Amino acid sequence: MTEIKTKTLAQLHDLTNRWAVITGGAGHVGFVAAQTLLELGANVILVDRSESGLEKAKQALKTAERVHTLVCDLSQRSDVDKAVLQIIEWTDNHLAVLINNAAFVGTDKLEGWAVPFDQQSIVTFEQCLTVNLTSPFQLCQGCAPSLTKFGQGDSSASIINVSSIYAHIGPRMEMYEGTAMGNPAAYGASKAGLELSTKWLASNLAPHVRANNIVLGGIFRGQPESFLNQYNKHNLMGRMAEEEDLKGAFALLASDASKYMTGQSIVIDGGWLAL
Numbered sequence: 001m002t003e004i005k006t007k008t009l010a011q012l013h014d015l016t017n018r019w020a021v022i023t024g025g026a027g028h029v030g031f032v033a034a035q036t037l038l039e040l041g042a043n044v045i046l047v048d049r050s051e052s053g054l055e056k057a058k059q060a061l062k063t064a065e066r067v068h069t070l071v072c073d074l075s076q077r078s079d080v081d082k083a084v085l086q087i088i089e090w091t092d093n094h095l096a097v098l099i100n101n102a103a104f105v106g107t108d109k110l111e112g113w114a115v116p117f118d119q120q121s122i123v124t125f126e127q128c129l130t131v132n133l134t135s136p137f138q139l140c141q142g143c144a145p146s147l148t149k150f151g152q153g154d155s156s157a158s159i160i161n162v163s164s165i166y167a168h169i170g171p172r173m174e175m176y177e178g179t180a181m182g183n184p185a186a187y188g189a190s191k192a193g194l195e196l197s198t199k200w201l202a203s204n205l206a207p208h209v210r211a212n213n214i215v216l217g218g219i220f221r222g223q224p225e226s227f228l229n230q231y232n233k234h235n236l237m238g239r240m241a242e243e244e245d246l247k248g249a250f251a252l253l254a255s256d257a258s259k260y261m262t263g264q265s266i267v268i269d270g271g272w273l274a275l
């Protein structure tokens, strides 16, 4: 057999001098995505509507020289347009990674959101679609030329959309009884739309830009015991995810370790969707 020459895993995961944008960068998953990419050498731009949250995240990441923060309300088109211009400037129009992670989530306290079906409001439904589905479209569209420019070099650029098991299945509503948590119709609908837009982006931006989903099950955040007892029963690992469980997928999809992978999903759910 002739010798097969491959890069080492360290070389394939190396993100030195690459720029990555992470929306929802002040939140839990955004933080672990940033930690992962920084560990691999990237410069990151954290995008969030919470200025104080961004500042806290930047301090906690302890690599200030490689962390930029951008306050942006993704529900406002003009804010997203401004963010795109700033991203183009900071990255010198060469963006390597775009992680669409910000979202309205089940614990958000919004009127007409985590409430029974008959009280879920159309206004909130539409706001959820705007943040969870339309803003990733707008950001991808705005950043596509920059991603493509990067991807015309030796490595392709990577879009990672953060989705949920509820893009695939309905929720077991009994789990939420007696808690302040919820799982409104708009959430799963927005994530299902996001997952399909990933395939669309993969098909339209290849070969210079790849697009994949990370599909998450529930993450442990000190949820009420009644919820945990039920959640853990429907889960092959018998527990909720921890942030650390997500690092491998971010490292893989953001880097050349997945350079032949596009239009796909990595599901990190402890086996929830396998049952």
Ligand SMILES: NC(=O)c1ccc[n+]([C@@H]2O[C@H](COP(=O)([O-])OP(=O)(O)OC[C@H]3O[C@@H](n4cnc5c(N)ncnc54)[C@H](O)[C@@H]3O)[C@@H](O)[C@H]2O)c1
Pocket: 023, 024, 025, 026, 027, 028, 029, 030, 047, 048, 049, 050, 053, 072, 073, 074, 075, 100, 101, 102, 103, 104, 105, 131, 162, 163, 164, 165, 216, 217, 218, 219, 220
């Ligand atoms: N936490 C879970 O159990 C879980 C499960 C499945 C999927 N997910 C997905 O993971 C992603 C991250 O969730 P998380 O658990 O880190 O939630 P989180 O609430 O900790 O973080 C979400 C971040 O998004 C930001 N955000 C929300 N609306 C915004 C807007 N209009 N403009 C700018 N920023 C905005 C928030 O300020 C927050 O910092 C989401 O896409 C979520 O759907 C989470």
